[in-house]
Amino acid sequence: MPRIPYRLVGAAAVLVSLPLAVAPPVAAVAVEPDYTITVNPDATGAAIPKSMYGVFFEDINYAADGGLYAELVRNRSFEFNGTDASGYHGLTAWAATGSAVVTNDDQRLDERNRNYLRVTGEAGLTNAGYNTGLAVKKSGRYDFSVWARADATTSLEVGLHTAGGTALAAPLTLSVAGDTWKKYTGTLQATATSDVARLSVKASGSARLDEISLFPRDTYKGRANGLRKDLAEKIAALKPGFVRFPGGCLVNTGSMYQYTAANNYPRARSYQWKDTVGPVETRATNKNFWGYNQSYGLGYYEYFQFSEDIGAMPLPVLPALVTGCGQNRATVDEALLQQYIQDTLDLIEFANGAPTTTWGKVRADMGHPKPFHLTTLGIGNEENLPEEYWANFLRFESAIKAKYPDITVVSNSGPDDQGSTFENLWAKNRAHGSDMVDEHYYNSPSWFLQNNRRYDAYDRSGPQVFLGEYASLDAKLFNSLAEAAYMTGLERNADVVRMASYAPLLANIDNVQWKPDMIWFDNDESWGSTSYQVQKLFMNNVGDRVVPTTTTGNVLQPKPITGGVGLSTWRTAATYDDVKVTSPDGTVLFSDDFNDGNADGWTSVTNRGAWAVTNGAYTQTTTDTEDTMVKGATISATDYDYTLKATKTAGAEGFLVAFGIQETGQFYWWNLGGWNNTQGAIEKGITSAKEQILTKPNSVTTGKTYDLKISVRGTKVTLFLDGVEWGSFDDNAVTEPFAQVVTEDTRTGELIVKVVNAQDTPAVTKIDLGGRKVARTAKQTVITGDPGEQNTRSAEPILPVTSTVSGIAATFTREFPANSVTFLRIKTR
The missing domain is CATH 3.20.20.80 (Glycosidases)
Structure with a gap:
């Protein structure tokens, strides 16, 4: 019985059988692809080194101590001090009772390990580690060690417990003898799981202690330290x-x-x-x-x-x-x-x-x-x-x-x-x-x-x-x-x-x-x-080699710079006045001279700083606050001039004049007197994360009033400082939300088709593998979801999903989901 092919885009090909005597021939339904990926059958791409990524x-x-390094005790050698951070001292992270004094003298453990702890009589130490406490698992073994020396035999009782004192392991007793440094060790086995555990060391006698350590036995590959x-x-x-x-x-x-x-x-x-x-x-x-x-x-x-x-x-x-x-x-x-x-x-x-x-x-x-x-x-x-x-x-x-x-x-x-x-x-x-x-x-x-x-x-x-x-x-x-x-x-x-x-x-x-x-x-x-x-x-x-390809399809156009106008400061107090946005023909789109004593047209973006209208001007008075941005009107016009007067009154830097502020948080700002009043820049970013589009040396004089003008014409921006052109840029690069590359894994005999669709609509895509003979199924891995989603401690909504898909051929069509990364591993024959 003859078969008539029909392609279901985005899924496996389905073959439909129709008796010729019953139904007339049916043509295949054609779906016009948004994009076409074509493999060049005659070209050889670059070799990809094993070190590529x-x-x-x-x-x-805190990626090392308190992180990848498995030591559970914080400040184990009593070396913290105020140079490290404000408020640090030799007993940071320790709670001590009795006579326990951080000491630095010629009795120290090592010339590089300067401090040690001298305990006398009945003394106790408790360490909470990093974050909220030490994390221990029931039945887990934890190796304790301490370097010690004693004037007379001193007993150390070592324990694990909760902040409230509930024991989490049978206590360990060590006897320190001899007035030379020696390492003493033992093991604690947790009787319960806790992420708020404490390590305690109780001393009875007179001793010197250093390098108090607790390591999980179950480290990566079981390695010591x-x-x-x-x-x-x-x-x-x-x-x-x-x-x-x-x-x-x-x-x-x-x-x-x-x-x-x-x-x-x-x-x-x-x-x-x-x-x-x-x-x-x-x-x-x-x-x-x-x-x-x-x-x-x-x-x-x-x-x-x-x-x-x-x-x-x-x-x-x-x-x-x-x-x-x-x-x-x-x-x-x-x-x-x-x-x-x-x-x-x-x-x-x-x-x-x-x-x-x-x-x-x-x-x-x-x-x-x-x-x-x-x-x-x-x-x-x-x-x-x-x-x-x-x-x-x-x-x-x-x-x-x-x-x-x-x-x-x-x-x-x-x-x-x-x-x-x-x-x-x-x-x-x-x-x-x-x-x-x-x-x-x-x-x-x-x-x-x-x-x-x-x-x-x-x-x-x-x-x-x-x-x-x-x-x-x-x-x-x-x-x-x-x-x-x-x-x-x-x-x-x-x-x-x-x-x-x-x-x-x-x-x-x-x-x-x-x-x-x-x-x-x-x-x-x-x-x-x-x-x-x-x-x-x-x-x-x-993969180990690039397979040369070309892509054709939808091309987005650059977007003009529209959005809110704003003001900000960075560790600087400043005054802004006579803010105005006009169209090229002089039509006023927004204006505020603050002479009415209020700033009703402005809203805080970052909820930082101390903004107020003072003497007919808008002032920000803190000098220790970073990014105090406030937003004025939203400008929908594509061509406009944004003018204002700016005066630095105190602080480390200068002015931040924002424009093109979007609801997504994206914005541009003109940064004058940045980097401790040494450099000016145009920066583009999202909230506090920015890239520099244009930079040049610049400083701002305290008490001097500057006339600033930002002239926007579509994607082109020209900046004027006191009537003189300061710089310009054209943010006309085309955003390409669809991207692809094909590589080859010669060891497994597979083509790896990698497609990214970073837009809110699916991408119907024709894939031409240059006449290669391939298996009809492929291993597919997709990462997709809400583009505003992120993985957190409480939930990881963005995870890869792997499946086997059919409908693969020398030329085939697939629909790649909106906001997705898709990898297809295709066996060659």
Whole structure:
């Protein structure tokens, strides 16, 4: 019986049988596709390295202590002090009873471990760990240790209990004898599960105590001094090709000097890898750039070990003696520069050297006689002093290549995706022929949807790109979809972009210095953000070669800049007056001179600051508040002029004049006197997350009144300061919500079709596989949902769904859901 085909778009093909004698021939119903993806059958795409996607770990958001590092005790060595953060002291996180005094004298445990606790008579200590308490599981075993010495035999009773005193384990008794430091150990077994447990140590006698530690026996891979299992497993599940560590701004900030007795063991020094290896009780703690103390219990040895455990390439980043992240200082000490260069060479020996070498022996003594196979390292991070950084980079690179010519040395391009520093450093790297250049940027979803082709035009013969930090500035599904669309462009340009890693990896929900982040956690739970789910989908389905394709279909047009006008300040008090919005013909669209004594036409956007009408002007009087934005009228016209007078009255910065404010939170603002009154910029973003469109040096004088004008014509904006053009830009990039890439997994014999549809309507798509013979079914994984949704501790609504679908052929049509990422793994025949 003849069969007549009928295609059901978005589902399996259905074959309908009709007797010819009963029904006339029926033509197939044609559905006009919104998009067409066509594989080029004659072209060979770029090979994709195993290192294409990795993870970026920085000790930010308490990602190490209280996070990935499994130690449960906070401030275990009594080293916290006011340098770390306001209010910190030697007994931070401890409650003490009786005579317990933090002491620093020549009886200390180690020259690098300066403080210890002297207890006399009946004394008690209680530690609540991080977040709300220590997390313990029923039947779990927890290894306790303490370094101690005693004038006479002293008894220690160690226990686990709730805040109310209910026991959570049978107590452990230790007897301290002898006036030399010795490590005492024991194990507590939890009798119940709790996330608010306390560790208590009761002393009877006179003793000195240090390094009081409690570790879960069940660490990742059971390693001593190991990692929190659920967090490590989530990272391992990504199957990263590399681990970049230990930062980030953590690397190249702080005081650039060595940690020695000669300089009285300074705090707030730069991150130095030698501080972080060897026995944990000899590692020196340090102020963390992000506002807390770092124990260095998670150090370079543990980073290398973890990279090896998850099959990832280690990629350490070392300071170039030029600070970044807003500090902007460069060393002029030649001896210190030589020391840091030698430290870098010593690191390579630590990672790769034989156990007979000086630093190879340190590694071997720590339990790893075999090398860690370090192949790549970075010098510096986001330095915004390009000349000083480049001079130092060349010194580091020359020394490394002279001794280890096969090591890939990664340079960088500053803190943003464009601007003078970026252009300057890229020009230097191209001319020099650097191995690889590290780019960083955090931008709005629209930027990622507008810049899918960023790397199409990069020089194929120039340095390769390491996209070391990137993220769309929020944690909702729409941000993840924008990132996914962008990642198709990274893969398409795998010959240029050789490595990429998302923004900070971990965030403790109760201690956040930066977001968005990939994995969130508290003291006993962890969950992946929507970006974690998208990153995992890409990282688990990379393939090893790009299959060249073309896309045709719907093209969106750039949108004119309309929306609300606003005013704001940043740690600055200011006065605004004579606010007016007019059309080009002079028609007044909005006006407020505040002479009526009120600001009825204005509403607070951020609920910050102290706004009031004073003497016929709108004033904001706080100088310690960031982003005090208020919004005036919403402008629907596409062509308009926004004018006002602005006066700084006190504070650190200048003016923030907003326009194009949308209900979604997206806006533009003209930032004058930003960055501690050193720079002006046009920024575009969502709420507090912004990308820089235009930057230039600028400062604002306190007490001086400035005439400001923002002239908007569709997508083009021109800015005037006191009647003189200050700058202009045209935000006319086309948003591309539909993106795709096809890769091949030669090991499994599969094509991987990856489609992102970051818009509110489904995308009917014709897929032409260039005549390839393929199986009729495929494995499909889809991530979709409300674009404003996010994953939280209480619910993870955005998760991948995997199924088997039919209707696959050399040419077939599918409907990709609105706001979705879809991967099809198709077997070739």
